[in-house]
Amino acid sequence: AQTVTQSQPEMSVQEAETVTLSCTYDTSESDYYLFWYKQPPSRQMILVIRQEAYKQQNATENRFSVNFQKAAKSFSLKISDSQLGDAAMYFCAYRSASSGGTSYGKLTFGQGTILTVHP
Amino acid sequence: NAGVTQTPKFQVLKTGQSMTLQCAQDMNHEYMSWYRQDPGMGLRLIHYSVGAGITDQGEVPNGYNVSRSTTEDFPLRLLSAAPSQTSVYFCASRTRDRGAEAFFGQGTRLTVV
Numbered sequence: 001a002q003t004v005t006q007s008q009p010e011m012s013v014q015e016a017e018t019v020t021l022s023c024t025y026d027t028s029e030s031d032y033y034l035f036w037y038k039q040p041p042s043r044q045m046i047l048v049i050r051q052e053a054y055k056q057q058n059a060t061e062n063r064f065s066v067n068f069q070k071a072a073k074s075f076s077l078k079i080s081d082s083q084l085g086d087a088a089m090y091f092c093a094y095r096s097a098s099s100g101g102t103s104y105g106k107l108t109f110g111q112g113t114i115l116t117v118h119p
Numbered sequence: 120n121a122g123v124t125q126t127p128k129f130q131v132l133k134t135g136q137s138m139t140l141q142c143a144q145d146m147n148h149e150y151m152s153w154y155r156q157d158p159g160m161g162l163r164l165i166h167y168s169v170g171a172g173i174t175d176q177g178e179v180p181n182g183y184n185v186s187r188s189t190t191e192d193f194p195l196r197l198l199s200a201a202p203s204q205t206s207v208y209f210c211a212s213r214t215r216d217r218g219a220e221a222f223f224g225q226g227t228r229l230t231v232v
Contacts, residue, residue, distance in 0.1 A: 009159075033218050045209065045223035052218055091161055097217050105150060105169070106177065107211075107221060109161035 002027045004094050006110035013082045014118050020067075021077045021113050023092030030054075031097040034068065034075045035107070039089040048090070051075065053097075079115075087117045121145050125210050125224035132200040132231045140195040140227050142210030148222075149215045151193040155179065155206040156226070162209060168193055169215070200231045 003026045013019035025034070036048040051059045051068050058066050063083075067076045079086055092110040126141045144151065149170050154162040154177075164177030166185040174185050182204060184196040193212075197204060208227045213219040 004161075006161075043207065043226045045211075047220050050218060050220070093162075105215075106164055106167055107152070107154075107162070109154075109163070111159055111161045 002029075002094050002096065002108045004092055004108050004110040006090075006092055006113050008113045009111070010114045010116070012116040012118060013079070015082055015084060017082055018078060018080045019082055019115065021079075021090050021092075021115065023075045023077070023110055025073050025075065025092070025094050025110075027073070027094065027096075029096055029098050033095045033097055034066075035093040035095065036064070036066070036075075036077045037091045037093060037109075038086075039091065039112075040085075040087070045091075049077070082117050084117050084119060087115055089114050123210055123212050123222050123224040125208075125227050128225060128227060130227060130229050132197070132229065134200060134202060134231060136200050138197050138200065140197075140208055140210075140229075142193045142195065142224060143191050144193075144210075144212040144222070145191065146212065146214075146222065147190060148212035149190070150219075150221075151187065151210065151212045152177070152221070153183070153185065153193070153195045154209045154211065155204075156209060157206050165195065165208075197229075202231050205229060205231045 032053045034051045038046045063080045089112045094108045123144045153165040167175045168187040210224040211221045213221040
């Protein structure tokens with residue numbers, strides 16, 4: 001079974017600075033997707049960024065980018081120019097894309113990292 | 120476009136009571152899932168459906184039942200509530216496309232006393 005580990009329960013950053021959230025995962029599959037979700041105090045789950053394992057280029061969405069290291073099974077999220085609205089719980093998640101497997105299509109989440117942004 | 124709608128948003132149950140958490144989506148998504156969120160444990164998959172009439176167990180299925188008679192609805196039934204089922208419950212849906220984004224409802228905070 002796949003596992004996702006976020007080893008930083010809490011992180012903090014000054015407004016306008018850069019912060020990196022860590023995520024590692026364990027899988028024997030080669031075809032999968034990785035996601036970062038944001039959960040603000042409203043509880044709504046919001047997709048921040050996704051990465052397909054077969055794509056070597058790191059995904060980028062505006063101020064959010066990832067460092068995807070497939071061999072090391074690492075998937076960190078970098079937030080540049082942090083804003084007060086970035087304060088939230090962030091979840092890393094894995095989803096198999098190998099059809100036929102028992103875990104196909106099912107999201108496996110990490111424990112979450114609470115990000116605080118200081119003005 | 121309402122997206123994924125969960126009801127109720129909050130619920131308090133007594134131990135042993137049963138109830139159904141409702142989930143409806145209006146995006147014609149094939150895949151629907153139920154997760155529970157507990158502190159320090161992230162979200163864990165309870166049950167899963169790839170289409171009407173097809174369901175599958177997730178990581179933590181005990182104490183919960185599901186059925187999917189329509190594409191739009193995927194209710195989660197608690198058969199006999201226990202304090203260990205105190206949690207926040209999320210319903211999610213997506214298309215069957217490989218990299219499709221999962222859309223989540225607003226969650227239901229359930230307390231079992």
